[in-house]
Amino acid sequence: MKPSKRRIPLTVRQLIELDGCTRCEICKDECTVYRLVKEDPSINFPQSYAALIRGFRQIIRKQHGLLASIFGSNLPKERLTAYAEGLFRCTTCGRCRTFCPVGIDTRSLGIAIREYFVQQKIYPKNFDLMKDGLKSNFNVFNLPYVERNFWGDYAPTPVNFLGQSEQVECEAVYFVGCMTSYSPTIQDIAVATTSLFDKVGLKYICLGSEEWCCGYPLILAGMRDEIEWLKKHNVERVKALNPKIVTFSCPSCYHTWVHEYAPHLPGVRLMHSTQLLYEMIKEGRVKAKPLEMKVTYHDPCDLGRNSGVYNEPREVINSIPKISFKDMPNTRDKSWCCGGGGDVEMVDENLPYKLAKTVLDEAEGTGAEALITACGQCKRIFLKAVPKHGKKLKVMDINELILKSLE
Ligand code: SF4
Ligand code: SF4
Numbered sequence: 001m002k003p004s005k006r007r008i009p010l011t012v013r014q015l016i017e018l019d020g021c022t023r024c025e026i027c028k029d030e031c032t033v034y035r036l037v038k039e040d041p042s043i044n045f046p047q048s049y050a051a052l053i054r055g056f057r058q059i060i061r062k063q064h065g066l067l068a069s070i071f072g073s074n075l076p077k078e079r080l081t082a083y084a085e086g087l088f089r090c091t092t093c094g095r096c097r098t099f100c101p102v103g104i105d106t107r108s109l110g111i112a113i114r115e116y117f118v119q120q121k122i123y124p125k126n127f128d129l130m131k132d133g134l135k136s137n138f139n140v141f142n143l144p145y146v147e148r149n150f151w152g153d154y155a156p157t158p159v160n161f162l163g164q165s166e167q168v169e170c171e172a173v174y175f176v177g178c179m180t181s182y183s184p185t186i187q188d189i190a191v192a193t194t195s196l197f198d199k200v201g202l203k204y205i206c207l208g209s210e211e212w213c214c215g216y217p218l219i220l221a222g223m224r225d226e227i228e229w230l231k232k233h234n235v236e237r238v239k240a241l242n243p244k245i246v247t248f249s250c251p252s253c254y255h256t257w258v259h260e261y262a263p264h265l266p267g268v269r270l271m272h273s274t275q276l277l278y279e280m281i282k283e284g285r286v287k288a289k290p291l292e293m294k295v296t297y298h299d300p301c302d303l304g305r306n307s308g309v310y311n312e313p314r315e316v317i318n319s320i321p322k323i324s325f326k327d328m329p330n331t332r333d334k335s336w337c338c339g340g341g342g343d344v345e346m347v348d349e350n351l352p353y354k355l356a357k358t359v360l361d362e363a364e365g366t367g368a369e370a371l372i373t374a375c376g377q378c379k380r381i382f383l384k385a386v387p388k389h390g391k392k393l394k395v396m397d398i399n400e401l402i403l404k405s406l407e
Contacts, residue, residue, distance in 0.1 A: 008060060009115040017104045018060070021053045027096035027106070032337040032355055033089060043351065046086040049096045049106050055083050056113050077122070084122045087113060088347045091355065092220055093301045093337030107306065114222030126346040127221045134230065138212035139178040149208035151180075151187035152194075159194050161208035162237070171203040172276070173243045175234075175257070177250035178213050180376040185383050189376050192400040193249050193273055199406055200286050204247075210237050216256040220343045227260065235264045245269045247276045249399055251303035251375045258307065272303055273399055274374050278312040281319045288405040290322040295401070296368040297327065298359055298382075299335040300375035313374050313398055320405045328362040336362070338373070340381040356385035363393055370394040372401055 010018070028034060028048035037043045046052050062068060062075040087110070094107035117123055133142030152159035160167050174197065176190045190206075197204045212234055215227030238246055246268055248254040254272045262270060271279075280286040297317060303309045310332045317325050330336055339355025360382065363371040371393045373379055382395040396404075 007119075008064060009119065010109075010112045013105075014109050014112050017102075017109055018053060018057055020102050021050055021104060022102060023050050023054070024101065025050055026099050026101060030099045031096050032091055032093050032339070032358070033351075035358070036354055040354070043089070043348075043354075044085045045089045049090075049100075049104075049110075052087060052090070052110070052113070053104075055086075056116075059083065080117070080120060080122050084117050087117065088124055088342075089344055089351065091301075091337045091339065091341035091344050091352075093341050094305050095301075095334070095337060098305065098333045111220065111222065111224075114220070115224065116222075118222040123222065124343075124347045127223070127343070130217055130221070130343075130346065131223070131226070134213055134218070138230070138233075139182060140213055140217050141178065141182050143182050145212075146209050148176075148181045148211060149206065151176075151190045152206075152208075154187060155191045155194055157195070157198055160205050162205055162210050162241075163208065165205065167203060167205065169203050170205045170241045170243045172197075172205075172245040172247050173238050173241055174204045174206050175214070175246055175248050175250075175253055176206055176211060177248065177253040177376065178217075179380065180250055181211070183376065183380055186376040186380050186397075189249050189379065189397045189399060192397065192403045196277075196399055196403045196406070199403070200280060202280070205241055205243070207234075207237050214253045214256040215260065216252045217343055219256065219260075220341075231261060231264070235261060238265065238268070243268060245271055245276065247271050247273050249273045249374070249376065249397065251300045251307065251309075252377065255302040255307050272307070272309055272312075272374070274303070274313040274316055275309060277316045277399075277402060281316065286319075286402065286406075288320040288402060291320050291401075291405040292322045292324075293370060294324045294326070294366075294368045295370045295372050296325070296363050296366040297331075297398075298338065298363070298371055298373040298378055299331055300373060300378045301335070301337050301341055303374055304335055305333045313372075316398060316402060317372060320402070323405075326366040326368060328359070328366055330362060335359075338375075338378040338381045339385070340377040352381050353385045353388055356381050357389050360385060360389055360391050360393065364391060368393070370396050370401075372396050372398055374398045
């Protein structure tokens with residue numbers, strides 16, 4: 001349900017949820033960030049999701065309650081700013097939602113509270129830089145938009161970019177996403193995904209410099225109203241190609257397209273690459289060769305908990321003969337966040353790498369030599385966190401793993 005443009009941008013359900021929190025604090029020890037605060041009190045984060053809710057309830061009362069409507073609000077701006085410091089350190093992973101006995105949709109509520117703070121003009125300044133980047137170059141990094149397809153230079157065979165390829169038939173559009181297109185440490189995911197499509201004969205097209213950010217970072221920032229122009233552009237480009245499928249290696253792009261774009265693309269299947277791969281495996285189109293490797297799998301929040309895609313990645317991994325797969329203790333809706341969600345890196349650049357340790361510890365405990373994930377942002381965070389925490393794990397995207405098994 002989308003919030004209205006009321007003074008308090010919360011749905012009726014979310015307003016009820018604010019009052020519905022019983023303060024049981026079950027979410028406290030299940031919070032990705034709070035469990036770290038116990039070890040490092042310098043991290044500016046409230047004691048639990050309940051504390052976030054409690055704080056926001058007080059803010060609403062003081063800003064919009066009866067007394068405030070008669071005498072005006074006397075809530076000092078410093079109080080709002082202090083609250084926002086914690087709010088924008090939540091990774092919006094939604095893990096607390098899994099454990100909440102009342103069923104509070106903590107992730108959606110957290111994003112709605114962010115929208116309130118954006119209305120109050122209290123939000124991290126880096127969000128304005130991100131907005132500038134989107135306006136100038138249609139990507140969150142504000143890198144030249146013409147460089148969006150530069151990752152194609154690393155591909156072993158020419159990538160089918162819109163306007164550069166002679167291919168006219170288009171089975172699937174591969175929407176690469178800002179992070180994978182521009183971030184040097186994970187551009188190899190785009191290379192692996194297109195190489196994989198070439199190997200199995202899937203007729204795909206990438207939009208290249210005509211691909212614009214899907215708008216997800218703006219949604220997380222509490223700026224959902226600002227994504228419409230990006231959405232309109234991407235929908236028009238896809239419609240012109242008339243594909244059967246739009247596929248994504250980025251779970252956050254996938255989640256955004258499913259929730260925001262789908263009504264504009266009737267008849268087009270929106271599939272994360274793991275769903276597409278699983279379908280092609282079942283059709284016999286992808287036949288993995290034996291690979292002797294011990295692996296575990298990290299459920300990315302936006303693919304697993306927030307989109308319900310748990311089985312397909314595991315089926316894809318287990319389709320590889322001789323692979324040894326073992327799950328971590330916390331998986332599926334209980335999986336820990338890699339630390340890279342919620343635009344948190346724009347607020348506290350070191351926090352994601354500290355948060356990643358929880359997953360790395362669990363992955364190491366399985367005896368795996370490689371931690372497989374299905375998200376560029378997870379891979380990017382883990383790659384940097386592995387040496388920081390003295391780990392020896394390899395980190396691979398699932399498309400890279402399957403490609404390796406085909407070679
Ligand atoms: S969404 Fe994640 S980081 Fe935010 S309060 Fe819940 S568990 Fe903690
Ligand atoms: S688990 Fe749910 S009801 Fe309990 S304190 Fe957390 S948000 Fe409130």
